[in-house]
Amino acid sequence: RKEVEQDPGPFNVPEGATVAFNCTYSNSASQSFFWYRQDCRKEPKLLMSVYSSGNEDGRFTAQLNRASQYISLLIRDSKLSDSATYLCVVNKHGGSQGNLIFGKGTKLSVKP
């Protein structure tokens, strides 16, 4: 089993749609969880951290289920500018944030 697995995508959605990405991780001892966004040929940028209680930032909502080792990202009212690859990321057990494990990413394409 891969350490971090994501929906394969790509997701092609119309503007205004709600889209959800899922991710599972294998190491139950992982302590920190994140979603990063990566535009084509650019560096990854932190979108949001993911907390056990769930957290929201505008149109974006992240959820963590430690029992199921499952992370999700919900994007409401999709914009053209949301088109990117979304990377699910966990830290390695006992490791600092410098040592992160990235999923392969899920590509989102928002169409007019």
Add this chain to the structure above:
Amino acid sequence: DAGVTQSPTHLIKTRGQHVTLRCSPISGHKSVSWYQQVLGQGPQFIFQYYEKEERGRGNFPDRFSARQFPNYSSELNVNALLLGDSALYLCASSLAVGRGNEKLFFGSGTQLSVL
């Protein structure tokens, strides 16, 4: 303030050659990490350095080495290049090494092509 800077932005090498990639962290950041991103994959951890000491190493062969200088800048060296080393090499900096919740900032990367 400048973000994480990497040089060069693009590099073309042939098999068997050696390459050195450079990274300057954000001012005040003391930790630098290196990642390799092959096309279609997520970034893969190579090394982390903090205060000039190696704090973590990923599953890469000994051909890969790195160091951090007193000014916290860093170099990644790859010897005996293989075609499979072709990738985007990303440097990331953070203030310190903590319990996993400190923010990480990436540079725009060095695109290495091995022919």
